[in-house]
Amino acid sequence: MISSIAELISDRIGTMPAGERRAAQTLIANYPLTGLKTVAEFSAAAGVSSPTILRFVARLGFQNYPEFQSALQDELAAQLQSPASRTLDPSSGGAASPMLEATLDNMRETFRHLSDKQLADIAARLADRRGKTFLIGGRFTDPLARYMAAHLAIIQPDVYHLAGQESIWRDRLIDMGKRDVLVIFDIRRYQESLVRFAEKAHQRGVQIILFTDQWLSPISRFARHVIAGRTAVPSAWDSSAALFVVAETLIGAVTRQLEAAGAKRIRDLESLR
Amino acid sequence: MISSIAELISDRIGTMPAGERRAAQTLIANYPLTGLKTVAEFSAAAGVSSPTILRFVARLGFQNYPEFQSALQDELAAQLQSPASRTLDPSSGGAASPMLEATLDNMRETFRHLSDKQLADIAARLADRRGKTFLIGGRFTDPLARYMAAHLAIIQPDVYHLAGQESIWRDRLIDMGKRDVLVIFDIRRYQESLVRFAEKAHQRGVQIILFTDQWLSPISRFARHVIAGRTAVPSAWDSSAALFVVAETLIGAVTRQLEAAGAKRIRDLESLR
DNA sequence: AAAGCGCTGTATCGTATGTTACGTATTTTG
DNA sequence: CAAAATACGTAACATACGATACAGCGCTTT
Numbered sequence: 001m002i003s004s005i006a007e008l009i010s011d012r013i014g015t016m017p018a019g020e021r022r023a024a025q026t027l028i029a030n031y032p033l034t035g036l037k038t039v040a041e042f043s044a045a046a047g048v049s050s051p052t053i054l055r056f057v058a059r060l061g062f063q064n065y066p067e068f069q070s071a072l073q074d075e076l077a078a079q080l081q082s083p084a085s086r087t088l089d090p091s092s093g094g095a096a097s098p099m100l101e102a103t104l105d106n107m108r109e110t111f112r113h114l115s116d117k118q119l120a121d122i123a124a125r126l127a128d129r130r131g132k133t134f135l136i137g138g139r140f141t142d143p144l145a146r147y148m149a150a151h152l153a154i155i156q157p158d159v160y161h162l163a164g165q166e167s168i169w170r171d172r173l174i175d176m177g178k179r180d181v182l183v184i185f186d187i188r189r190y191q192e193s194l195v196r197f198a199e200k201a202h203q204r205g206v207q208i209i210l211f212t213d214q215w216l217s218p219i220s221r222f223a224r225h226v227i228a229g230r231t232a233v234p235s236a237w238d239s240s241a242a243l244f245v246v247a248e249t250l251i252g253a254v255t256r257q258l259e260a261a262g263a264k265r266i267r268d269l270e271s272l273r
Numbered sequence: 274m275i276s277s278i279a280e281l282i283s284d285r286i287g288t289m290p291a292g293e294r295r296a297a298q299t300l301i302a303n304y305p306l307t308g309l310k311t312v313a314e315f316s317a318a319a320g321v322s323s324p325t326i327l328r329f330v331a332r333l334g335f336q337n338y339p340e341f342q343s344a345l346q347d348e349l350a351a352q353l354q355s356p357a358s359r360t361l362d363p364s365s366g367g368a369a370s371p372m373l374e375a376t377l378d379n380m381r382e383t384f385r386h387l388s389d390k391q392l393a394d395i396a397a398r399l400a401d402r403r404g405k406t407f408l409i410g411g412r413f414t415d416p417l418a419r420y421m422a423a424h425l426a427i428i429q430p431d432v433y434h435l436a437g438q439e440s441i442w443r444d445r446l447i448d449m450g451k452r453d454v455l456v457i458f459d460i461r462r463y464q465e466s467l468v469r470f471a472e473k474a475h476q477r478g479v480q481i482i483l484f485t486d487q488w489l490s491p492i493s494r495f496a497r498h499v500i501a502g503r504t505a506v507p508s509a510w511d512s513s514a515a516l517f518v519v520a521e522t523l524i525g526a527v528t529r530q531l532e533a534a535g536a537k538r539i540r541d542l543e544s545l546r
Numbered sequence: 547a548a549a550g551c552g553c554t555g556t557a558t559c560g561t562a563t564g565t566t567a568c569g570t571a572t573t574t575t576g
Numbered sequence: 577c578a579a580a581a582t583a584c585g586t587a588a589c590a591t592a593c594g595a596t597a598c599a600g601c602g603c604t605t606t
Contacts, residue, residue, distance in 0.1 A: 017583055033350050036309060039564060049585045054565070065564060077306050097392075099522045100384050104377055111373050113301045115283030119370075140423050143416035150413050151510060216302050221295065221320060228302040235525035237424060245514050249372045252508035290553055312594060322555045327595070338594060339562095 004075055006031055008060060019048045020056040032072045039065055098234050103241050106230035110242040113228065119246075122209055122225050123253035129156060131179030134206075136162040136169060138194055141185035141240055144211070144247055148183065151251045155258050155265060166193045173197075178205035186210065186217040187231060187238060198222050211243045277348055279304055281333055292321045293329040305345045312338055371507050376514050379503035383515040386501065392519075395482055395498050396526035402429055404452030407479075409435040409442060411467055414458035414513055417484065417520055421456065424524045428531050428538060439466045446470075451478035459483065459490040460504055460511060471495050484516045 006028060013024045026046040027034050034045055043050045054065060062068040126133060133152060137145035142163070149161035162169035176182065182201050186194050195218050198208055202222035210223035213231040220226045229242035279301060286297045299319040300307050307318055316323045327338060335341040399406060406425060410418035415436070422434035435442035449455065455474050459467050468491050471481055475495035483496035486504040493499045502515035 019584060030350065030353075033346055033353070036346060038562085040562090050564080051566085051586090052584065055583090073306055073309060077303065080303075080306070097384060097389070097522065099525055100380065100518065103518050103521070104380060107373065107377065111370060113279060113283070113304060115280060116370070118283045118286060121287050140420065143420035143423070146419065147413065147416035147513070150416065214302050216299060220298055223298075226298045226302075228298070233521070233525070235521070236528045237521070237524060239521055240420070241514065241518050241521055244517050245373065245376050248376070248506070248508070248510070248512055248514055249370060251510060252372060252506070255509045292554060311592090313592090323594080324556090324596080325554065328554090 005035075005060070005071060012059065016056070016059065019052040020059060022046050022048055023053055023056040032076060035072045036069060102233040103239055106232065106239060106242040107245050110229045110246065114246070118225070119249065119253060122227075123250055123257055125181055125207060125209070125225070126152065126183075126250065126254045127156070127257040128181075129158075131177070131181060132158040132160065132175070133181045133183065134160050134162055134172070134176065135183040135185075136194070136197070137185035138187065138191045140237075141187055141211070141243070144185050144240060144244055145183065147244070148247045148251060152254065155255055166197075170197060170200075173200055173204065176201055176204050176206045178207075180206050181209060182206045183209045184211065184217075184219055184223075185240075185243065186219055187213040187229075187240065187243075188215060190217045190219070195219055211246065213238065278308075278333070278344060285332065289329070289332065292325040293332060295319050295321055296326055296329040305349060308345045309342060309349075375506040376512055379505065379512060379515045380518055383502045383519065387519070391498070392522065392526060395500075396523055396530060398454060398480060398482070398498070399425065399456075399523065400429070400527045400530040401454075402431075404450070404454060405431040405433065405448070406454045406456065407433050407435055407445070407449065408456040408458075409467070409470070410458035411460065411464045413510075414460055414484070414516070417458050417513060417517055418456065420517070421520045421524060425527065427542060428528055439470075443470060443473075446473055446477065449474055449477055449479045451480075453479050454482060455479045456482045457484065457490075457492055457496075458513075458516065459492055460486040460502075460513065460516075461488060463490045463492070468492055484519065486511065 009024050009028060013021055016024060023042070023046045027042075034042055037045075039050045039053050043053045046053070057065055057068040060068065062071065133156075135145040135149045135152075137143070146161055146163075149159055153159040153161075160172070162172060182198070184194060184198055186198075198210075198219040199222055202208060208219065208223040209225045209227070210217060210219050211227050211229065212220065214228050216226065216228060227243070227246055229240075229246060231238040231240065231242065233239040282297050282301060286294055289297060296315070296319045300315075307315055310318075312323050312326050316326045319326070330338055330341040333341065335344065406429075408418040408422045408425075410416070419434055419436075422432055426432040426434075433445070435445060455471070457467060457471055459471075471483075471492040472495055475481060481492070481496040482498045482500070483490065483492050484500050484502065485493060487501050489499065489501060500516070500519055502513075502519060504511040504513065504515065506512040
């Protein structure tokens with residue numbers, strides 16, 4: 001069974017004429033980048049002419065050059081999204097749990113695409129006390145919304161978790177305006193009810209902060225800030241762990257920003273018990 | 274110092290207009306593949322027009338689109354040629370977030386003290402369908418109970434999350450017996466109400482599975498299985514992320530064990546929508 | 547409430563890219 | 577050794593791609 005294009009090439013490289021073989025070798029040499037460049041660049045790198053490159057990809061079974069490039073990109077996408085290809089680091093005791101390893105990878109990847117500044121911006125918005133904060137989640141992610149709401153509600157007023165039936169929180173739209181923030185958690189399979197809700201909130205000028213997966217919920221169209229977490233794990237379910245950690249990080253950042261006001265508020269709450 | 278284009282983007286994403294921000298988000302979401310495609314494909318993926326994409330790359334400082342693509346390819350080349358740089362480099366990615374590093378450490382430590390056999394035993398008990406499963410959590414951990422309940426309830430019947438006021442779930446004790454399982458989440462500061470509840474359930478012979486922190490909730494006295502997660506992070510709050518990951522791992526394990534029966538159940542549920 | 551500014555999309559243009567036809571060189575075979 | 581077949585490159589072509597000008601719209605500001 002031949003799965004990757006690289007295998008396909010090394011399989012047929014023996015039957016190729018000299019020029020095409022040079023093309024194959026240069027492609028394998030720094031795979032797959034050369035194949036993503038233009039035909040002219042590819043041919044220059046291989047030291048052959050453009051038609052030779054085209055004959056080369058034709059021999060591999062592709063109808064035209066763009067089709068060949070698309071195949072390379074798909075392959076690269078699969079490779080980049082599943083860090084399984086990454087050599088298992090022997091440091092962590094190795095055969096711990098593939099589930100754990102995947103989760104740790106997801107978190108690293110998620111934060112790699114999340115700059116400190118971006119997190120700071122979002123935290124600043126959440127800490128901005130001129131408006132209210134609403135949180136809501138989907139079928140499996142609503143607990144994350146609850147978790148975040150439970151913490152935020154302690155350090156600042158006007159934090160509301162939207163729970164229950166759709167009709168209930170839809171009516172809460174009337175309370176929302178430009179100064180308010182709506183935090184939405186929505187991963188595959190995206191819920192239409194949430195999309196509708198987000199759209200209406202957006203129309204009212206509400207600032208939306210979206211927690212979603214790397215395939216981006218349609219709500220990203222309306223969102224001011226989008227946090228794309230990795231969710232792929234060797235399980236029947238997707239993992240929300242990366243989003244959970246981002247949420248915790250934000251909770252910490254907001255707490256730090258509100259330290260002055262927040263500390264007093266916490267003390268007041270303590271004395272209420 | 275800004276080294277990668279991804280950093281450059283997340284650095285300036287705050288100052289971008291809405292359309293360009295959507296472009297930036299879709300690019301970051303599955304970086305860097307979208308940037309290697311044509312302008313038309315990029316714009317379609319982001320849901321904006323072609324000129325917006327071009328304005329986006331112009332704002333990043335590139336003279337034209339091909340130059341932008343070349344930069345992405347160079348970056349990808351460097352990344353592919355040295356795969357060692359991706360795993361655990363304390364230089365660039367390491368200093369990202371001390372919060373993240375602490376969380377990752379917590380998870381590794383948590384799983385280090387958690388044997389495969391122990392996880393398998395707990396999963397087996399959760400998958401045992403002779404009794405009912407109840408889940409409950411504390412002030413901040415109740416969302417974890419909800420999260421776990423949301424998944425377990427799909428693959429098997431008789432899964433109940435205990436919510437609301439104490440008096441409500443206290444009355445549910447009457448439904449609990451020897452064959453039943455009670456999953457409790459309780460971290461500092463431990464809630465008396467939960468301890469009381471756990472004790473009564475224990476007296477009724479209920480099997481208790483406890484998620485707690487490394488200092489062990491007093492409920493551990495009554496628990497059949499104890500999962501001690503690390504919670505220390507550089508924040509004003511404790512982190513429940515490690516417990517969250519254990520919960521997800523268990524969800525996956527239970528799902529696998531119930532695969533035969535569970536798969537049918539999932540299909541039935543799908544057809545109900 | 548009105549005016550100005552900035553952002554975004556539509557339509558058009560020039561160009562670089564992939565493609566193909568054809569002639570020459572090189573190898574293979576009788 | 578000769579002749580044929582295959583391989584390769586040059587050059588011309590058409591397409592599709594990136595770039596740009598312009599108009600409409602929403603938003604902010606006075």
